[in-house]
Amino acid sequence: MYRLFASFLLFNFFSFSIYAQTEISISKKNEKLLGQSYKYYSKKKFDKALNYVEKAMQESEVQDIAMASLLEGNIHFALDNLEEAKKAYVKAIQVSKPSDNAAYTAQIGLARSMTKINRRKEIETKKKEREALKDSIDTEKKNKDKTTAFAIIEQVPIYPGCEGKISNAAYKSCMQEKITAHVSENFNTGVSKAIGIKGKININVQFKISAQGDVIDIYAKALNPLLEEEAIRVIQRLPNMQPGTQQGKPVNVIYGLPIIFQVN
Incomplete structure (x- = not known):
């Protein structure tokens, strides 16, 4: 801690x-x-x-x-x-x-x-590379390597305890409830109270669920580094999931959520 x-x-x-x-x-x-x-x-x-x-x-x-x-x-x-x-x-x-x-x-x-500075540099580098190579990208390789957005995936990842649902919408709803409960149970609110910022606290978190079902590439954005560090710690503790699939094949799926609470 x-x-x-x-x-x-x-x-x-x-x-x-x-x-x-x-x-x-x-x-x-x-x-x-x-x-x-x-x-x-x-x-x-x-x-x-x-x-x-x-x-x-x-x-x-x-x-x-x-x-x-x-x-x-x-x-x-x-x-x-x-x-x-x-x-x-x-x-x-x-x-x-x-x-x-x-x-x-x-x-x-x-x-x-440093992490956020380097991430920005990587994004800018990738953007320039895409622009330079947009006419010569191997389409097959591009499809193989790409990450799919959670909102449009054919079969969303399945969170433990959410098995047996009848639709993607039901899987998404169940997953959101499970992750929200996980964050509520594990987030150390003592961090937010100690940093001195009062009022509504909003932490934007984004991560990928890999083709193996692991949580990877966690990114957090908040007003204080301790809040970001705590959010990353909590998301790192998410369990392995059944991976999402596109055209019948497991793929990386990007998922984002806000962590919002009030400090008085």
């Missing part, structure tokens, strides 16, 4: 106790700037949050606070500024001790940022 203490510190970042624990003194001005940044971050007003944290980060005393860099990284991550998020997470790791919880949380943020 995640070291939620790091996020708990972020949640209480602007209390005097954090400075006592990290033995860092900070001016009232910068404490106020960081406090305002966190307040707007928790309300999902990320542009305003970024404005305040960037003002604070101009001061050398703030640049040496790992939790400040972590906050900056989380704001950039929420804004989808992944390169800037990566820099801030690296900074948080550099100024913290290896055993610090801030370093652990920043490492997750860095890993998620």
